[in-house]
Amino acid sequence: MHTWNEEVDVLVAGSGGGLAGAYTAAREGLSVAVVEATDKFGGTTAYSGGGGMWFPCNPVLKRAGTDDTIDDALTYFHAVVGDRTPKALQDTYVRGGAEVIEYLEQDWNFAFEMLPWPDYFGKAPKARLDGQRHTMPTPLPAAELGELRQSLRGPLDTDRLGAPLPDVLIGGQALIGRFLKAISQFPNATLHLNSPLTELVIEAGAVVGAIVERDGQRVAIRARKGVLLAAGGFEQNDELRQRYGVPGAARDTMGPWGNQGRAHLAGIAAGADTDLMDQAWWSPGLTHPDGRSAFALWFTGGIFVNQDGKRFVNESAPYDRLGRNIIAQLNDGTATLPYWMIYDDKEGEVPPVKATNVSMVETEKYVAAGLWHTADTLAELAEKIGVPAENLIATVERFNKMVADGVDTDFGRGDEAYDRAFSNGEPPLVSIDQGPFHAAAFGISDLGTKGGLRTDTAARVLDKDGNPIRGLYAAGNTMAAVSGTVYPGGGNPIGASVLFSHLAALDMAVS
Numbered sequence: 001m002h003t004w005n006e007e008v009d010v011l012v013a014g015s016g017g018g019l020a021g022a023y024t025a026a027r028e029g030l031s032v033a034v035v036e037a038t039d040k041f042g043g044t045t046a047y048s049g050g051g052g053m054w055f056p057c058n059p060v061l062k063r064a065g066t067d068d069t070i071d072d073a074l075t076y077f078h079a080v081v082g083d084r085t086p087k088a089l090q091d092t093y094v095r096g097g098a099e100v101i102e103y104l105e106q107d108w109n110f111a112f113e114m115l116p117w118p119d120y121f122g123k124a125p126k127a128r129l130d131g132q133r134h135t136m137p138t139p140l141p142a143a144e145l146g147e148l149r150q151s152l153r154g155p156l157d158t159d160r161l162g163a164p165l166p167d168v169l170i171g172g173q174a175l176i177g178r179f180l181k182a183i184s185q186f187p188n189a190t191l192h193l194n195s196p197l198t199e200l201v202i203e204a205g206a207v208v209g210a211i212v213e214r215d216g217q218r219v220a221i222r223a224r225k226g227v228l229l230a231a232g233g234f235e236q237n238d239e240l241r242q243r244y245g246v247p248g249a250a251r252d253t254m255g256p257w258g259n260q261g262r263a264h265l266a267g268i269a270a271g272a273d274t275d276l277m278d279q280a281w282w283s284p285g286l287t288h289p290d291g292r293s294a295f296a297l298w299f300t301g302g303i304f305v306n307q308d309g310k311r312f313v314n315e316s317a318p319y320d321r322l323g324r325n326i327i328a329q330l331n332d333g334t335a336t337l338p339y340w341m342i343y344d345d346k347e348g349e350v351p352p353v354k355a356t357n358v359s360m361v362e363t364e365k366y367v368a369a370g371l372w373h374t375a376d377t378l379a380e381l382a383e384k385i386g387v388p389a390e391n392l393i394a395t396v397e398r399f400n401k402m403v404a405d406g407v408d409t410d411f412g413r414g415d416e417a418y419d420r421a422f423s424n425g426e427p428p429l430v431s432i433d434q435g436p437f438h439a440a441a442f443g444i445s446d447l448g449t450k451g452g453l454r455t456d457t458a459a460r461v462l463d464k465d466g467n468p469i470r471g472l473y474a475a476g477n478t479m480a481a482v483s484g485t486v487y488p489g490g491g492n493p494i495g496a497s498v499l500f501s502h503l504a505a506l507d508m509a510v511s
């Protein structure tokens with residue numbers, strides 16, 4: 001028998017979506033400890049500007065008058081994910097979001113609203129082009145968090161650029177803030193920073209607790225009902241990225257530094273089966289002077305060109321589809337890094353990117369780092385970025401002709417609702433004809449890895465024979481993603497993390 005230092009019903013490793021599991025466990029009357037590896041609660045979830053959750057037909061959307069149905073949402077999700085993940089798991093996700101919102105809304109600490117956000121496969125059957133499957137947390141005054149305010153991760157500009165903390169929490173910060181506040185009302189719940197879970201303790205084939213490092217000490221915590229691993233992905237661990245073949249690099253991920261995959265490794269050591277380990281949530285990344293390419297979207301102009309000075313993608317496609325397309329072309333040599341956004345001076349010297357997630361800094365810094373270039377003519381610009389001038393000129397001429405015609409016959413930019421979401425519903429085609437001309441360097445970024453421990457519909461981790469490992473649960477990016485190799489809609493990552501954490505806790509409450 002193990003010697004325990006502490007004892008709880010439920011141990012939750014990770015404080016992003018995992019807080020939904022901690023909250024549910026506490027509300028269901030279980031004692032719970034959250035252990036967070038880093039010095040702040042919130043993980044990547046707290047970095048999300050939207051904190052959006054893809055939860056079709058939930059009460060918030062119904063109150064807003066949606067005519068969506070669960071059957072339509074199931075049709076869509078099945079069509080885009082296919083049979084890459086178990087159908088029962090997909091059904092649980094699509095159906096479960098409504099219940100989790102209903103559960104949370106019973107507590108006055110939670111409030112949500114609809115943020116219309118078109119599905120990411122606009123041509124798939126029953127895609128919701130008006131975006132009525134997406135819900136976000138209502139902003140929260142930071143002061144309501146009291147002492148916990150200083151323990152909340154983010155926003156990204158604070159962590160990366162030293163920006164002051166905001167007075168009002170929005171998006172993922174509001175979601176995490178609301179969970180922290182709600183958890184604090186339960187005396188049977190405790191929250192611990194700087195406490196990474198490093199090992200699981202197994203007795204007679206069941207997970208009965210875990211070893212957590214705290215202040216340099218090994219603390220053995222018994223978990224009578226189970227351990228929930230909701231510790232994000234392993235995007236910050238280059239060694240694991242290489243081992244599992246995840247394109248990109250820790251430098252360019254958006255996940256915070258604690259997402260090293262230690263919980264994945266602990267689960268694997270406990271006999272867990274894994275899936276989708278080479279997968280991530282992808283995006284193009286605007287390269288900043290610190291050398292990191294960061295998730296960028298909402299382009300109000302510009303085209304991407306490769307090393308041949310030729311367009312090679314639909315620049316306005318949903319970011320994960322765009323990222324995957326670029327990675328495929330990096331792999332076959334059609335593109336190399338960096339690739340360039342070419343734009344004119346209509347909006348000035350700064351690239352027409354409205355959501356950089358990490359704010360742009362002074363132009364001189366990009367210029368000094370060789371990331372942004374300006375020239376009076378396209379020929380001179382081509383020379384500065386090392387692409388054939390005749391190709392760049394021809395590319396821009398051809399693009400301008402398509403702009404005039406209103407149709408991108410090369411890459412279909414504007415063919416789907418998402419492409420047009422940031423251009424008032426019009427095709428996002430803007431001519432490049434007003435000098436001086438500019439080029440900005442781009443790379444590949446990711447929002448985190450999404451491969452992990454295989455689970456059943458109650459978030460119970462499965463062994464290699466497909467049997468649940470007693471006492472072990474996983475959710476979010478520590479779990480093999482229900483969405484497989486695609487990103488069906490905004491709000492899938494946080495939605496899946498919140499829902500499966502919640503379901504894990506409910507399962508522990510009845511076990």
Ligand SMILES: Cc1cc2nc3c(=O)[nH]c(=O)nc-3n(C[C@H](O)[C@H](O)[C@H](O)COP(=O)(O)OP(=O)(O)OC[C@H]3O[C@@H](n4cnc5c(N)ncnc54)[C@H](O)[C@@H]3O)c2cc1C
Nearest residue numbers: 014016017037043044045052197232258476477491493494
């Ligand atoms: C700018 C931006 C915007 C985004 N917008 C959205 C959006 O609107 N909707 C959406 O669905 N997704 C969005 N995403 C993606 C989403 O934020 C993440 O994929 C998701 O939040 C991951 O949740 P998680 O609970 O799995 O992990 P995380 O939120 O990353 O939390 C994991 C936590 O576990 C901790 N941890 C790691 N290892 C251990 C360990 N061994 N022991 C204890 N703790 C550990 C980490 O330090 C971290 O705090 C966005 C991402 C970014 C960067």
